[in-house]
Amino acid sequence: MKLDELARLHRQMLVIRRAEERLQKLFADGLVPGFLHLSIGQEAVPVGVSEALTDCDTVSSNHRGHGHTLAKGVDLKGFFAEILGKATGLCKGRGGSMHVADLSKGMLGANGIVGAGLPITTGSALALKMQGQGAVAVVYFGDGALAEGVLHECLNIAALWKLPILFVCENNGWSEFSPTERQLATSLDKLAKAFGIKYSAVDGNVVADVATTSARLVKAMRKNAAPAVLECSTTRVRGHFEGDRQDYRDGDEIAALSERDPIRLSATAMAQAGGTPEMLAEIADAVDAEIEAATQAALEAPLPSSADILTDVYTSVAG
Amino acid sequence: MKLDELARLHRQMLVIRRAEERLQKLFADGLVPGFLHLSIGQEAVPVGVSEALTDCDTVSSNHRGHGHTLAKGVDLKGFFAEILGKATGLCKGRGGSMHVADLSKGMLGANGIVGAGLPITTGSALALKMQGQGAVAVVYFGDGALAEGVLHECLNIAALWKLPILFVCENNGWSEFSPTERQLATSLDKLAKAFGIKYSAVDGNVVADVATTSARLVKAMRKNAAPAVLECSTTRVRGHFEGDRQDYRDGDEIAALSERDPIRLSATAMAQAGGTPEMLAEIADAVDAEIEAATQAALEAPLPSSADILTDVYTSVAG
Amino acid sequence: MPETRYIKAVNQALADAMEADPTVFLIGEDIGAAGGSFKATRNLLEKFGPERVYDSPISEAAITGMAVGAALTGMRPVVEIMFMDFTTLSMDMLVNQAAKARSMFGGQGSVPMVLRTPHGGGLNAGPQHSQCLEAWFAHVPGLRVVCPSNPADAYGLLRAAIDDPDPVIVVENKALYAMKGDLPDAPEDRERIEIGKGRIVRPGRDATVVSYGAAVAMAETAAETMAEEGIEVEVIDLRSIQPWDESLVLESLTRTHNLVVAHEAVEAFGVGAEIVARMADIGFDQLDGPILRVGAPFAPSPFGKTLEDAYRPDANQIVAALRRTLA
Amino acid sequence: MPETRYIKAVNQALADAMEADPTVFLIGEDIGAAGGSFKATRNLLEKFGPERVYDSPISEAAITGMAVGAALTGMRPVVEIMFMDFTTLSMDMLVNQAAKARSMFGGQGSVPMVLRTPHGGGLNAGPQHSQCLEAWFAHVPGLRVVCPSNPADAYGLLRAAIDDPDPVIVVENKALYAMKGDLPDAPEDRERIEIGKGRIVRPGRDATVVSYGAAVAMAETAAETMAEEGIEVEVIDLRSIQPWDESLVLESLTRTHNLVVAHEAVEAFGVGAEIVARMADIGFDQLDGPILRVGAPFAPSPFGKTLEDAYRPDANQIVAALRRTLA
Numbered sequence A, B: 001m002k003l004d005e006l007a008r009l010h011r012q013m014l015v016i017r018r019a020e021e022r023l024q025k026l027f028a029d030g031l032v033p034g035f036l037h038l039s040i041g042q043e044a045v046p047v048g049v050s051e052a053l054t055d056c057d058t059v060s061s062n063h064r065g066h067g068h069t070l071a072k073g074v075d076l077k078g079f080f081a082e083i084l085g086k087a088t089g090l091c092k093g094r095g096g097s098m099h100v101a102d103l104s105k106g107m108l109g110a111n112g113i114v115g116a117g118l119p120i121t122t123g124s125a126l127a128l129k130m131q132g133q134g135a136v137a138v139v140y141f142g143d144g145a146l147a148e149g150v151l152h153e154c155l156n157i158a159a160l161w162k163l164p165i166l167f168v169c170e171n172n173g174w175s176e177f178s179p180t181e182r183q184l185a186t187s188l189d190k191l192a193k194a195f196g197i198k199y200s201a202v203d204g205n206v207v208a209d210v211a212t213t214s215a216r217l218v219k220a221m222r223k224n225a226a227p228a229v230l231e232c233s234t235t236r237v238r239g240h241f242e243g244d245r246q247d248y249r250d251g252d253e254i255a256a257l258s259e260r261d262p263i264r265l266s267a268t269a270m271a272q273a274g275g276t277p278e279m280l281a282e283i284a285d286a287v288d289a290e291i292e293a294a295t296q297a298a299l300e301a302p303l304p305s306s307a308d309i310l311t312d313v314y315t316s317v318a319g
Numbered sequence C, D: 001m002p003e004t005r006y007i008k009a010v011n012q013a014l015a016d017a018m019e020a021d022p023t024v025f026l027i028g029e030d031i032g033a034a035g036g037s038f039k040a041t042r043n044l045l046e047k048f049g050p051e052r053v054y055d056s057p058i059s060e061a062a063i064t065g066m067a068v069g070a071a072l073t074g075m076r077p078v079v080e081i082m083f084m085d086f087t088t089l090s091m092d093m094l095v096n097q098a099a100k101a102r103s104m105f106g107g108q109g110s111v112p113m114v115l116r117t118p119h120g121g122g123l124n125a126g127p128q129h130s131q132c133l134e135a136w137f138a139h140v141p142g143l144r145v146v147c148p149s150n151p152a153d154a155y156g157l158l159r160a161a162i163d164d165p166d167p168v169i170v171v172e173n174k175a176l177y178a179m180k181g182d183l184p185d186a187p188e189d190r191e192r193i194e195i196g197k198g199r200i201v202r203p204g205r206d207a208t209v210v211s212y213g214a215a216v217a218m219a220e221t222a223a224e225t226m227a228e229e230g231i232e233v234e235v236i237d238l239r240s241i242q243p244w245d246e247s248l249v250l251e252s253l254t255r256t257h258n259l260v261v262a263h264e265a266v267e268a269f270g271v272g273a274e275i276v277a278r279m280a281d282i283g284f285d286q287l288d289g290p291i292l293r294v295g296a297p298f299a300p301s302p303f304g305k306t307l308e309d310a311y312r313p314d315a316n317q318i319v320a321a322l323r324r325t326l327a
């Protein structure tokens, strides 16, 4: 991969990283309402996958969706404002971290229900296939979601009807406070095989690998609609949600994660491709400035008016 | 298999066959309320499986459950009365064909919801394992049920927790009015493999084969609790329910089914093992008499009293 | 098409909607070649092809969720769930996803999907094939619920539901599928019925019976019985359950001063409770007597003719309730 | 254990029930080593071992259904569903199976299972983690539903639910988990609370507020406010929603002649509707004014503090309702 491409991917990952680190602080300061699930350590997956996508393609996500959302190109200011529950948020402050969506970018929403993105995205893929423009749908889900029955239903229908859907599993080994291996007697490669769905595995912390594989899969899908599964092994660095002290996790395991830090790996890759420390610093500064601006705007933005509670429940008033 | 064993199995199949043929007539005469799904052509499966079971083992069933129920040893009179909606029925005439149950025989009920028997039986298997007496649980389901997500959840949990459950699929190729192949991109052998569950396939119309394989699987399960899958290829001779004219089915296909009639096959097997025509006739006469007695008793039995509608909703009255 | 059956009106509404809008498509179990368990989709596969009529595997959660995703992607899916009892498998997708998407996404889009499903007894189909669960959906902000009582309404409400930008549950009473009624021959004469508006089926001055679905005919029969005694009962068909036509009911109550609410669903915690509760608030001053409800007793729907007949509400119970409130 | 928190009382009830009866076992997501998302099962894995405490995969339908099957096979399973919103994935098993087995099998057996689940807001957890869906379950014959408002009730109702031979949904209000209250030290002094019986929390002669769960404390606050003006409000905690203590409410109404029903759930088609509807029938002659309800508006529970605060019912709304009915 060429340096400029690596740099672009690096920058996008850094936006996600810094955004989440900023949110982490804001949460500690009591400024983020509700649950906050951070994807620190997992940034390479959505950044790599999104390289293959346009605004016509749809994605849907889960509870750990900040990376998926930002990588799909949604507005950073609207994103921050939403997570802080402000009126200027992408969802007018009504959804928050677990429900960020931007339909104009094909981002059909984070989701608070494990596995729920699967049928929604399968249906989106059906719609895209009917519309015949070669667009594809991507669903992000975790390894814990492999236990939900709806996965089975969707793999079956996607395979049966040859739908242009990319099933992207972020396998971080954890399902909340439990190692997922204690919850599964199967694995995604075996399931994909059972349904005759093309399966690929990548190191989900190497953004170039994710990007290359996704590009190949999506390209094939645009030509001949058919589902594919992409399993990305990745690393959840923080707790299940902010406030989770991860007592259940080995300290050494967490410490070792930095070895596999996707941003560190991408910085190394850039250096190998001729990138300079100055270049990295420049990116970092630009990202910091962007994050700071979005944070400030969100902090200063007004709260939604409680008079608006009944707004948008329905499109129009019936009866 | 020895003649007396073959004869016993033959007799049990014939009880199911004649019972259903009688029900078919009663239905045509307007005497059976509700839906009636007949299992004519599928009798060898439950008869073969039940050979391996005792009253301590549990089974649960689906909408096409007459065979499963009778093979588990429930009282024929109570069975007929139930299907005719009489007060003397096993369920006091409140369940009917889709809900026949006899808890005293470990028969946890037919079921009107496709796939619903799966988690119920998985839970029963967990209970039996906890109780530590070596009992096993059996769930009967059709090929159409393979599309329901709950199958995935149950295969996973059964494999993960090593539960003594036998998943018996009656694969008759049909899901209501559609060939199941148009609904599935997978098959049960592949799914079982994905979960590391022991898989066996038998000709579900050869009762001795079903019995032998079931005996082996159940025996292993009693010693070392672990799930197993038994797929029985079988034949649905009648429509999805009585009243279905099967326009969607090739006449030749239906005609050819008699070649594989499990009762015909078992008669042949008996002849090969030294059985005489007299022996067969004797069995047939005894079965006919039994069915006739049960039918008459059911026809003469009183209807449930409408005063009883609120009875048995709860065990005791709270509040 | 005079003398059109209810099920045929549903079929016609689907056909007309598909004709009018290429984004409308159907998904459900055995709805294609088989034309649906109750034949609501008969011939639609032939007419519109497999790219508009999807015969699905037995996967209620997935097909309902797929409708949500397709609706968010510009389509207007119409899902058939074969029996309302099976919507128990679709609840997450209906309640957590379809109902909430618009609101929780801040009004960015909407979910123009329809879920059609039959409720009710009369087929001796037993406890898992007879339930009337509309009260659940009416309790969920973001969903609309309608329940037609006759062929013309089955047509008009379904067309309106498909046009509606938000998710609508269309509850059809399966015992009414064979009911006959008029439907105009010319497509342009077939009318949509506004969601949220009820209809006075029979005017009266002495008491009001509010009902929907199969209970409307029972209410009419009860009104006839009462009329023989000189008591004029007004019968309202709600048509829509969520939202329901509060002002129509209130207006009727201000004239009749007596109210009975009747439906086939279980009485306790049913739709009738909400109607009574609203009237016990905004209509309190108008009431001359207790507000009574007629609904099924608190038991699963039993199999078997005698039991089911005794279980299902009927005109006699409405008459008895009317007599009691008027007493 | 004076000053026991609500969540600890739940924990104690589970421990005591498991101690008392070897057939009681627990199943749920992250309930083992992690002790549950809200810590209801803390230390129970250690105490009773993995053969009594099953940490399950994320498979709500399966674990609920497994409880049905285990219950039919002689056990007393207690399922935890992490948020009530996720019971949308368990509905078939609860409604078509657990609720109906006894009746449709003609009383042959019963399904002694319990499903515990937290409802309600206050955590800014948004539309898919805050719903109060108890009205659904109350509408289903065969299920019982309870909703404790304080630690002692959390203990007593859960013990009673586990003892009960039929399926019971125990709805815990998650905002109350940190609430403190008394629970006796000696196990034998810890009391079960009869399902179906309510309690007069505060006596009064001028009006009755019926509530349950988190709304009980709001009702008490409202009663205090009114007391300052010399208006004595009686507060009833229903404790059980299905069945609910109709005679206690009626008896109170015959003394106070004014009624308000308050709960955190969405008002429309909520539990309050049933209570009002019953009283508008059997209590009609006792009413001096309209029966009013206080509940959440008809919108998904919004995320964000200001919105959620405005969305959740509070004591002021109960006061306003009292003033209006007394006016």
Ligand SMILES: Cc1ncc(C[n+]2csc(CCOP(=O)(O)OP(=O)(O)O)c2C)c(N)n1
Residues within 6 Å of the ligand: A063, A064, A112, A113, A114, A115, A141, A142, A143, A144, A145, A146, A170, A172, A174, A175, A176, A180, A236, A240, D029, D058, D060, D082, D086, D089
């Ligand atoms: C249906 C449902 N069940 C349970 C939960 C609670 N829950 C939230 S995240 C989670 C674990 C998900 O693990 P995984 O899918 O691997 O995602 P990760 O958190 O590792 O990114 C659980 C059990 C939920 N939100 N929805």
Ligand SMILES: Cc1ncc(C[n+]2csc(CCOP(=O)(O)OP(=O)(O)O)c2C)c(N)n1
Residues within 6 Å of the ligand: B063, B064, B112, B113, B114, B115, B141, B142, B143, B144, B145, B146, B170, B172, B174, B175, B176, B180, B236, B240, C029, C058, C060, C082, C086, C089
């Ligand atoms: C959840 C659910 N969905 C749909 C149905 C309607 N239905 C009843 S039987 C059936 C087909 C079942 O096919 P299969 O499992 O192969 O059993 P078979 O009838 O062939 O014995 C369907 C779709 C149902 N009863 N429950």
Ligand SMILES: [Mg+2]
Residues within 6 Å of the ligand: A142, A143, A144, A170, A171, A172, A173, A174, A175, A176, A180
């Ligand atoms: Mg994970």
Ligand SMILES: [Mg+2]
Residues within 6 Å of the ligand: B142, B143, B144, B170, B171, B172, B173, B174, B175, B176, B180
């Ligand atoms: Mg089949």
